[in-house]
Each structure stands twice: as structure tokens, then as C-alpha cells.
Amino acid sequence: MERTLILDCNQKVGEKVKICGWVQVRRDHGKIIFLDILDRSGVIQVVATPDVAGSLHPQDVVCIQGVVNKRPEKLVNPNLETGLVELQAEKIEVLSKAEELPFDMGSKELDLQLPTLLDYRSLTLRHPKVREIFKIQEVVIDAFREALKKKEFTEFQSPVIIPQTAEGGAEVFEVKYFDQKAYLAQSPQFYKQILVGVFERVFTVNKTLRAEPSVTTRHLTEVTTLDGEFGFIDSWEEVIEMVEYVIKYILSRVEKECGDILKTFNASIPKVSEKLPRIKLREAQEIIFKRTGRDNRKEPDLEPEDEREISRWALEEHGSELVFITHYPVSKRPFYTYEDPDDLGYTLSFDLIGRGTEWLTGGQRINTYDVLVEKAKDRGVDLKKSELYLQAFKYGLPPEGGFSFGSERIVMHILGLSNIREASLFPRDMERVDVRLSTLK
Amino acid sequence: MERTLILDCNQKVGEKVKICGWVQVRRDHGKIIFLDILDRSGVIQVVATPDVAGSLHPQDVVCIQGVVNKRPEKLVNPNLETGLVELQAEKIEVLSKAEELPFDMGSKELDLQLPTLLDYRSLTLRHPKVREIFKIQEVVIDAFREALKKKEFTEFQSPVIIPQTAEGGAEVFEVKYFDQKAYLAQSPQFYKQILVGVFERVFTVNKTLRAEPSVTTRHLTEVTTLDGEFGFIDSWEEVIEMVEYVIKYILSRVEKECGDILKTFNASIPKVSEKLPRIKLREAQEIIFKRTGRDNRKEPDLEPEDEREISRWALEEHGSELVFITHYPVSKRPFYTYEDPDDLGYTLSFDLIGRGTEWLTGGQRINTYDVLVEKAKDRGVDLKKSELYLQAFKYGLPPEGGFSFGSERIVMHILGLSNIREASLFPRDMERVDVRLSTLK
Numbered sequence: 001m002e003r004t005l006i007l008d009c010n011q012k013v014g015e016k017v018k019i020c021g022w023v024q025v026r027r028d029h030g031k032i033i034f035l036d037i038l039d040r041s042g043v044i045q046v047v048a049t050p051d052v053a054g055s056l057h058p059q060d061v062v063c064i065q066g067v068v069n070k071r072p073e074k075l076v077n078p079n080l081e082t083g084l085v086e087l088q089a090e091k092i093e094v095l096s097k098a099e100e101l102p103f104d105m106g107s108k109e110l111d112l113q114l115p116t117l118l119d120y121r122s123l124t125l126r127h128p129k130v131r132e133i134f135k136i137q138e139v140v141i142d143a144f145r146e147a148l149k150k151k152e153f154t155e156f157q158s159p160v161i162i163p164q165t166a167e168g169g170a171e172v173f174e175v176k177y178f179d180q181k182a183y184l185a186q187s188p189q190f191y192k193q194i195l196v197g198v199f200e201r202v203f204t205v206n207k208t209l210r211a212e213p214s215v216t217t218r219h220l221t222e223v224t225t226l227d228g229e230f231g232f233i234d235s236w237e238e239v240i241e242m243v244e245y246v247i248k249y250i251l252s253r254v255e256k257e258c259g260d261i262l263k264t265f266n267a268s269i270p271k272v273s274e275k276l277p278r279i280k281l282r283e284a285q286e287i288i289f290k291r292t293g294r295d296n297r298k299e300p301d302l303e304p305e306d307e308r309e310i311s312r313w314a315l316e317e318h319g320s321e322l323v324f325i326t327h328y329p330v331s332k333r334p335f336y337t338y339e340d341p342d343d344l345g346y347t348l349s350f351d352l353i354g355r356g357t358e359w360l361t362g363g364q365r366i367n368t369y370d371v372l373v374e375k376a377k378d379r380g381v382d383l384k385k386s387e388l389y390l391q392a393f394k395y396g397l398p399p400e401g402g403f404s405f406g407s408e409r410i411v412m413h414i415l416g417l418s419n420i421r422e423a424s425l426f427p428r429d430m431e432r433v434d435v436r437l438s439t440l441k
Numbered sequence: 442m443e444r445t446l447i448l449d450c451n452q453k454v455g456e457k458v459k460i461c462g463w464v465q466v467r468r469d470h471g472k473i474i475f476l477d478i479l480d481r482s483g484v485i486q487v488v489a490t491p492d493v494a495g496s497l498h499p500q501d502v503v504c505i506q507g508v509v510n511k512r513p514e515k516l517v518n519p520n521l522e523t524g525l526v527e528l529q530a531e532k533i534e535v536l537s538k539a540e541e542l543p544f545d546m547g548s549k550e551l552d553l554q555l556p557t558l559l560d561y562r563s564l565t566l567r568h569p570k571v572r573e574i575f576k577i578q579e580v581v582i583d584a585f586r587e588a589l590k591k592k593e594f595t596e597f598q599s600p601v602i603i604p605q606t607a608e609g610g611a612e613v614f615e616v617k618y619f620d621q622k623a624y625l626a627q628s629p630q631f632y633k634q635i636l637v638g639v640f641e642r643v644f645t646v647n648k649t650l651r652a653e654p655s656v657t658t659r660h661l662t663e664v665t666t667l668d669g670e671f672g673f674i675d676s677w678e679e680v681i682e683m684v685e686y687v688i689k690y691i692l693s694r695v696e697k698e699c700g701d702i703l704k705t706f707n708a709s710i711p712k713v714s715e716k717l718p719r720i721k722l723r724e725a726q727e728i729i730f731k732r733t734g735r736d737n738r739k740e741p742d743l744e745p746e747d748e749r750e751i752s753r754w755a756l757e758e759h760g761s762e763l764v765f766i767t768h769y770p771v772s773k774r775p776f777y778t779y780e781d782p783d784d785l786g787y788t789l790s791f792d793l794i795g796r797g798t799e800w801l802t803g804g805q806r807i808n809t810y811d812v813l814v815e816k817a818k819d820r821g822v823d824l825k826k827s828e829l830y831l832q833a834f835k836y837g838l839p840p841e842g843g844f845s846f847g848s849e850r851i852v853m854h855i856l857g858l859s860n861i862r863e864a865s866l867f868p869r870d871m872e873r874v875d876v877r878l879s880t881l882k
Contacts, residue, residue, distance in 0.1 A: 022837060040640060041593075059837040061837045095673075096809065096838055098836045121832075122832040123832060123833075123836045125635075131639055131640070134595075142596070156575060157648075157848070158866075159866075160648045163874045163875050163876055173617065176614065177614070177874065178878075195566070195866075197563060198566045200480060207600075207648060209601065222600055222601060232461045367537055384876065384880070385876060391564060392563040395567075396500040396501055396538070396539035425599075426600050433600075433603065433618065433623050434603070434604050435829070437618075440604070
């Protein structure tokens with residue numbers, strides 16, 4: 001007998017079908033046993049007698065033959081897509097028997113401590129509220145691609161193994177590369193700039209790896225980043241406008257396609273004003289000083305509490321939960337960042353702050369070979385190892401800029417998750433690569 | 442003045458426009474200079490006087506103002522999308538000056554030795570015939586995603602850093618992970634199988650890394666692989682059928698969208714029969730023995746010359762340039778491969794051979810926890826490090842299978858490239874990571 005997808009049972013009232021899926025919940029009511037069965041299309045209630053249901057328990061994988069019936073009116077479940085019907089089981093075949101679960105997977109919330117959530121990741125990912133996080137990530141990434149394809153960007157594949165770190169930073173993983181050393185890419189920065197010379201407009205969805213030596217709620221060692229870069233900009237503000245377009249595109253697709261998931265998380269996409277507010281770092285610090293008396297006006301960056309305060313300001317004054325902070329000092333930005341000729345010492349770069357924390361970073365880049373080489377030397381970048389990168393500028397690169405953001409962080413802030421590890425299928429940090437590293441010693 | 446994309450000049454005859462792009466070719470004809478200018482939309486011929494053209498040369502980045510004119514009839518170029526028009530230059534602004542090129546980039550073929558092609562990668566990628574290879578890669582990857590989304594597969598992001606190699610192989614890169622060791626993923630195998638338990642059907646586009654110790658024309662250390670995996674299969678043949686569907690979907694999109702590129706390469710997509718031929722490895726060896734007298738009937742795998750011979754056979758006998766070879770011996774396949782209960786010692790696995798070489802590998806997997814643990818132990822897999830993987834089976838996984846292939850290899854064989862390095866933007870091998878490693882010592 002052919003398999004019927006659970007959602008299609010709605011159209012099969014009175015017919016005999018075979019469904020296949022996982023037992024989610026078993027409820028024993030004496031002579032009647034109710035089973036919630038899940039497949040990729042949805043969930044259905046199955047009614048079985050004790051001899052048919054046997055010893056079935058959650059996570060058992062089954063195929064069930066039976067007849068689809070209309071539910072009695074008072075048993076209709078308006079919260080279930082198949083809530084008007086149920087399957088009267090006649091025969092149950094067990095495809096794979098699950099062990100007894102270490103905790104209850106049947107309740108609406110999966111109330112576990114983070115280490116347990118991760119120690120049992122292959123199981124906990126099956127909980128609807130955990131699984132749905134990654135449906136959001138899928139939509140975010142797909143919307144990112146779609147938004148940029150509409151603007152004639154070309155998708156490319158950026159390398160993971162690199163000869164040196166692009167940004168001169170220390171937090172880079174080292175790889176034993178035959179009898180030499182190589183490194184893991186912290187960003188596709190060099191490659192996307194090179195490819196502006198080839199395709200003019202490019203984007204990539206790529207793994208980036210950082211040896212983050214600290215265990216915080218917002219850092220991972222492995223992240224799926226979304227990067228765009230494009231040439232022939234008249235001004236750095238075109239980069240900001242492209243970011244506005246992309247972010248709004250992503251948020252609107254999440255709102256349209258993931259309404260149910262947002263409801264499950266009691267979440268909503270951020271409020272955005274028609275034009276997102278843009279202020280210089282120094283202006284932000286001045287505002288924060290006036291609002292709180294906290295004087296960070298000489299700092300080269302925003303502290304976490306500053307990011308939260310400027311987010312409150314943006315919402316109150318501009319009705320936006322997203323705000324651009326621009327003009328970070330030259331010293332705080334990578335060597336390739338364009339200095340503002342009208343505001344020396346400060347760069348044509350920006351962060352997008354959302355709901356109290358950094359979402360995205362971007363800006364205009366230096367596109368003149370000689371200037372770039374000089375800045376690279378100043379920061380101790382190995383010119384030999386950066387040969388291909390510099391070559392792109394040697395042979396003509398237009399004024400250009402771009403942006404970069406982590407898919408996990410955006411998902412985290414859309415859903416209001418408290419720890420970024422929840423937004424990664426298999427989170428990696430100092431302490432864990434699937435298993436706790438301490439247990440391997 | 443606003444920029445006009447070059448292709449849009451077709452609609453602007455008689456109008457004054459500004460185009461921006463790269464000088465591709467300069468042809469001096471005394472008092473008239475012709476410039477081919479390229480942007481992301483296309484190429485246009487610009488006509489300039491010597492004083493306007495100045496010292497412009499290839500790869501200079503320019504904005505040119507002028508009037509779009511119809512070409513005189515005998516100068517129409519039917520091979521150019523803008524071949525009916527040309528731009529009479531009035532003013533040229535140089536945005537970025539290129540150095541003198543080390544070789545001619547203006548001819549139809551870029552006739553360079555591979556080391557030079559790669560030493561100047563940021564420049565050579567700009568040659569149309571090099572650039573177009575990556576337009577094919579973009580379409581292959583996009584078509585892969587689209588094909589599987591139509592079959593209700595969920596896209597996921599698979600980790601690069603892993604606690605151990607999935608397949609027990611030796612060719613794995615080691616990473617210094619804080620004060621411990623980790624490895625780079627050779628495949629997303631474990632993770633896609635885990636996620637069959639979560640989403641039932643999944644796919645991923647992912648970097649995979651192999652410490653290939655040999656320098657061949659068909660191996661790279663870093664590859665962009667396309668992986669699919671799905672549950673509730675009735676038989677391993679469903680996996681073969683899914684592969685047929687995906688491959689045909691990809692080829693048909695390439696044919697439809699990249700006709701011009703195929704023509705440039707004098708290439709065509711492979712001929713395929715309605716149902717691709719499927720034969721057991723032993724049958725293939727028998728056929729090869731009969732056709733050539735070469736007796737490899739006791740070998741556990743096909744030699745490269747066998748792959749070519751069986752491809753010739755498939756084309757002659759079945760009119761197909763693609764052929765499935767099935768039933769590789771248990772010993773030659775990873776520990777998780779399903780053994781054929783009707784043909785013990787041989788697996789329900791397959792390779793897809795295309796145009797004389799392996800394109801893709803797939804099969805049914807063991808989905809019973811106890812059997813899997815036993816096979817893993819036999820092959821020396823570290824069970825502790827594979828905890829999450831085994832957990833998926835402990836808590837119920839349906840019969841499932843999947844497949845995996847490299848995007849570079851498919852592009853190489855569609856276009857008939859002679860070396861896989863040509864199908865990777867920034868190829869990595871034993872000898873090169875952007876720069877030649879020998880020059881760094």
C-alpha cells in the first residue's frame with residue numbers, strides 16, 4: 001500500500017490509508033489509546049485499541065494502516081491542521097524501535113538546561129519548538145539569496161582554508177596542511193572583494209570560523225555567515241541602502257512564511273521605520289551620555305549596555321528596532337576600510353544594531369592599490385600571502401563596498417532566544433564539538 | 442548623471458548616457474579608437490577620439506558619457522547582445538587605473554598554462570571564458586536546491602569542524618582546537634542522517650575538505666559538495682530514482698539557461714536515456730572483460746579505464762552518457778552502508794558514472810542502532826565521539842538513504858574541462874592555497 005502524507009489525510013475521509021512517521025505522544029485512556037503521529041507534512045491523531053497499539057512509545061518509527069474518520073464535533077482540534085479528522089488504526093508496523101526517552105518530549109515547551117539540550121541534540125532537535133528554529137534559519141538564508149539575486153548579484157563559493165587571516169586578527173584556527181600551516185577563514189572578505197572584479201556584484205553563504213576564546217551567550221566558533229559585496233557605488237550610502245533592502249526583505253519573508261512559528265515563540269519581527277535611523281558613533285555616545293549620564297564618549301566602540309540604550313532611543317525616537325551606527329574610528333576597523341575624507345580618522349563603515357545588539361557590519365572599502373598596500377603594511381598583513389587579494393586592485397577595481405552578518409544571530413534575535421547556541425543545529429564553542437571536549441580527555 | 446547598464450543601451454538609441462565598467466579590449470585605428478567596455482550586464486563597443494581615449498588600456502575601470510548610436514549596417518555584430526549599437530564617447534572618467542597586463546586578456550581563448558592561470562587568478566577569472574565556468578556552477582547549485590525543495594526537502598547548514606572523521610578515513614585535516622584536536626569535515630554524512638530524524642528529507646550545500654596527498658587532475662582538497670538524504674524509503678531504488686530526478690533537473694536547467702556558455706565551450710549536456718542504465722559492479726566487470734579482454738572481475742572497484750569503458754558501453758547500448766554501477770562490496774563502502782540481504786557481501790549502494798568518471802555516490806544506510814554500532818566498532822570508529830550520530834538511531838530512524846556529489850566535478854564534466862582546478866574559483870591542493878606553498882618556505 002502506498003504511503004499517504006499526514007496532511008493529505010484531510011482529503012481522504014472514509015478512505016483506507018497508510019501513514020508513516022514518528023510517535024510523538026501516546027495517551028492511554030483505558031480501552032482507547034491516542035497516538036500523535038508526525039511526518040514531514042504534519043501531525044495526526046491516531047486512535048488504536050491496546051492490542052493494535054502494543055508497547056508503542058514516543059519516537060518509535062511506524063507505518064499505520066487505517067481509515068480516516070471525521071472527528072466527533074466536540075473533539076475537533078482547531079490548533080491542528082488535521083484537527084477535523086483522525087485515523088482509526090487497523091495495523092501498525094514498527095520500522096524502528098526507540099529506546100525509552102531520557103525526558104518528556106511531548107509537552108509544548110522542552111524545559112531543559114542547555115547542556116542537556118546539547119548532549120541529546122539528535123533527540124532534542126526533533127522537538128517542534130527546537131526544530132522550528134531551523135525552519136526560520138532556512139527562510140532567512142533563502143530570502144537573503146533571493147533578495148540579492150533580484151539585484152543581479154552572482155552567488156559564489158568562498159574557500160574555508162586560507163593562507164592567512166584576512167583581518168590580521170588573532171582568533172584564527174590553525175590547520176595542519178600537509179607539511180605546512182594554513183588557517184580557517186574568519187570571513188570571505190578577500191574573496192568577495194576579488195570577485196567584484198569578476199562579477200561586479202556577488203554574495204556568498206559560507207561557514208566562518210573563529211577561535212573565540214570566551215564562552216558567552218552570543219559567540220560560536222562556527223557560524224553560517226551571509227556576505228554581499230558590490231562595485232560601482234557612488235557613495236558608501238548605497239551600501240547602507242542595500243543592507244536596508246536586504247534586511248527588510250528577509251524580515252518580510254519570515255513574517256509572511258513563518259507566522260505560526262513566531263506565534264509559538266511569542267515573537268514578532270522587529271519594528272522598522274521607512275528609513276532606518278543612521279547616526280555616527282560619536283552622536284550615539286552623546287545621546288547615551290545625555291540619556292543616562294554614562295560617559296563613553298571617548299570610547300572607540302559601543303559597550304553592550306550602550307547598544308541596548310541606543311536601541312531604546314531608536315525605538316522611542318524613530319519607531320525602529322534597527323539602527324545604523326556609522327563612522328567607527330579607523331583604528332577599530334580592518335585595514336581595508338575606507339576613511340571618510342570629510343571626517344578624517346573615522347571610516348565610511350557601519351554596524352546595524354538590532355534589539356540591543358550588533359546584527360551586521362559593512363562599509364565602503366579602499367579600492368586603490370597603493371593606498372591598500374600601505375594600510376596593509378601598517379597592520380602587519382603578509383603581502384606575499386595576500387598576493388591574489390592585492391592583484392585584484394592592481395588590475396583595476398571600482399569603488400565598492402559590502403556587508404556581512406551571521407544567520408544564527410539574526411535568527412536568535414528574531415525569535416528572542418537567550419543563547420546563540422539554540423540557533424545553531426550543532427553549536428561549536430570552546431567546550432563542545434558535538435560532545436563535551438572535557439569528556440574526551 | 443545616473444549610470445545606465447550596458448545592456449540597457451539597446452533601448453537608448455539617440456540618448457546621452459553614462460556607462461561604467463572595465464575596458465576589455467582597445468583597438469586603435471588612427472583617428473578612431475574602439476573600446477569594448479564590460480559591466481555585469483554585458484559588453485558594448487565604444488568609439489572614441491584619441492584625446493578622449495587617452496592612455497586607456499585593458500582592465501582600467503571607467504565611467505563613459507556619450508551618445509548611443511545605431512551602428513552602420515555593415516558594422517552590426519550579430520554575436521554581441523548590443524551589436525546593433527555603439528557608444529560615441531564624449532567624456533571618460535577613470536575610476537581605477539590598471540597596471541599593464543602580464544598577458545593578453547582580449548582574445549577569445551585564454552591560452553595559459555595552469556600555474557599561470559592560477560598565479561594570476563584574480564585577473565584570469567575576469568576572462569569571459571573563465572568567468573562563465575562559475576556561472577555554470579551557480580546554476581548547478583541553484584538547480585540542486587530547487588529540485589529538492591520541490592520534493593519537500595529542508596535545507597540545513599552542516600558543520601565544518603567535527604570531533605572525528607565520519608568515514609574512518611585517513612585523509613582528514615587536523616585543526617588545533619584550543620588545547621585539543623578537531624578535524625575538518627570530509628562530508629556532512631553524519632549530520633544529514635541525524636537530520637532525517639528531524640525533517641525526514643534534508644539537503645545541504647557544504648564545504649568538504651580532504652587531505653588528498655596526490656596531485657591529480659580530478660582531486661582538490663576543498664570542494665563544494667551537494668548532499669541529500671531522506672527517510673521512509675521502501676527500497677534503495679527510491680534513492681536511485683531521486684538521484685535521476687535531481688541530475689536530470691540540473692542538466693535541464695543548465696541546458697535552458699546556459700546555452701551560450703555551452704556553445705563557447707563547444708560542449709553539450711550529456712545524453713541521458715529515459716531510465717538511466719543500472720548494472721551491478723560484477724556485471725560491469727563482465728561486460729568490460731567481454732569487450733576488451735581486460736579481466737578485473739575480482740577487483741572491488743572500477744579502475745579509471747574501466748569507468749571509461751563502461752561509459753562507452755552505456756552510450757552504445759543504452760544511448761546514455763550516465764550509468765549507475767551498483768552493489769559495491771561491503772569492504773569498499775563506509776561502515777553505515779546497507780548490505781543487500783539478497784546478495785550478501787554486497788551493498789545497496791551505487792556510483793553514478795558520467796562521461797567516463799564518477800560523478801556521484803549514494804545508497805541506502807543501516808538504520809538499526811545495534812547493527813550500526815557493531816559495524817562501527819568493526820571499522821574502529823570512536824563511539825564516544827560519534828555519540829550524537831548513534832543517538833539518532835537509538836531514538837528511532839526510518840529506513841533511509843542519500844547521495845552526495847561535488848559541484849566542481851559536475852561542472853568540469855559538463856564543460857569538458859581537462860583539470861578540476863579550472864572548475865574551482867580558488868582551487869586548493871597539496872601545492873597551493875592561493876599562492877604556491879613552496880614560495881612561502
